[in-house]
Amino acid sequence: MNRILVAYATMAGSTVEVAQAVGEEIAKSGYQVDILPISEIKDLATYDGVIVGGPMIMGWHRAALRFLKKHREAFRDIPLAVFVMAMSLTQTGETSVGGVPVYVDEKLPKPPENEERLNFRERYARLSNYLRPILKATRPVKPVSIGVFGGRLEYGRLKWWAVLFVMLIVQAPAGERRNWTAIRSWAAGLPAALNIIRPPGTSPGQATECGIN
Numbered sequence: 001m002n003r004i005l006v007a008y009a010t011m012a013g014s015t016v017e018v019a020q021a022v023g024e025e026i027a028k029s030g031y032q033v034d035i036l037p038i039s040e041i042k043d044l045a046t047y048d049g050v051i052v053g054g055p056m057i058m059g060w061h062r063a064a065l066r067f068l069k070k071h072r073e074a075f076r077d078i079p080l081a082v083f084v085m086a087m088s089l090t091q092t093g094e095t096s097v098g099g100v101p102v103y104v105d106e107k108l109p110k111p112p113e114n115e116e117r118l119n120f121r122e123r124y125a126r127l128s129n130y131l132r133p134i135l136k137a138t139r140p141v142k143p144v145s146i147g148v149f150g151g152r153l154e155y156g157r158l159k160w161w162a163v164l165f166v167m168l169i170v171q172a173p174a175g176e177r178r179n180w181t182a183i184r185s186w187a188a189g190l191p192a193a194l195n196i197i198r199p200p201g202t203s204p205g206q207a208t209e210c211g212i213n
């Protein structure tokens with residue numbers, strides 16, 4: 001059975017459930033799926049496909065970016081997909097960045113106040129600005145797909161500097177914006193996007209969390 005890894009980074013915990021949902025969808029197509037925090041992954045050699053997810057935390061989560069850089073060579077042989085959680089995205093109509101198809105949760109982007117001239121915050125929250133460091137980290141390999149979804153934000157859990165950044169730059173109201181329909185629909189298409197062929201006649205696989213059955 002083909003083995004797929006869903007690796008995630010998180011600051012406040014909400015990306016963990018997203019990784020689980022992504023893993024469950026892939027397992028429905030008959031793959032063995034491991035869902036693991038990035039910190040627990042040493043080697044990718046046993047995997048036929050890898051999905052790496054993390055939230056925007058003043059740029060994409062640093063540990064997720066480091067993970068991509070560290071395994072850059074392995075991704076020459078193992079197809080890679082990426083997902084990004086965010087609370088703010090400027091509507092620009094982009095459907096790909098750097099030649100990589102991007103699936104955007106339709107409920108996330110907000111139109112700019114003036115389309116002719118984006119302000120600082122709107123320029124910061126452009127898809128290309130969010131994704132460029134990810135594409136640089138995997139170069140020369142490109143992910144087969146990138147999913148960008150609304151996340152969850154709770155001010156009560158944050159340190160003062162994080163609250164300040166979010167209030168000034170992200171300017172997103174606290175709350176739940178994870179769109180499970182969009183997340184699961186992107187994930188269901190991953191086996192095809194990763195071009196992993198499931199052996200004929202195999203039954204639906206299992207999503208295993210943290211390596212525990």
Ligand SMILES: Cc1cc2nc3c(=O)[nH]c(=O)nc-3n(C[C@H](O)[C@H](O)[C@H](O)COP(=O)(O)O)c2cc1C
Nearest residue numbers: 010011012013014015055056058086087088151152
């Ligand atoms: C310090 C901090 C910085 C953030 N920076 C951004 C950002 O630049 N752009 C954005 O859209 N969302 C940003 N967010 C929102 C998070 O990406 C969102 O809340 C995410 O779902 C958190 O995932 P987690 O619960 O797994 O940590 C930020 C949140 C925090 C706390």
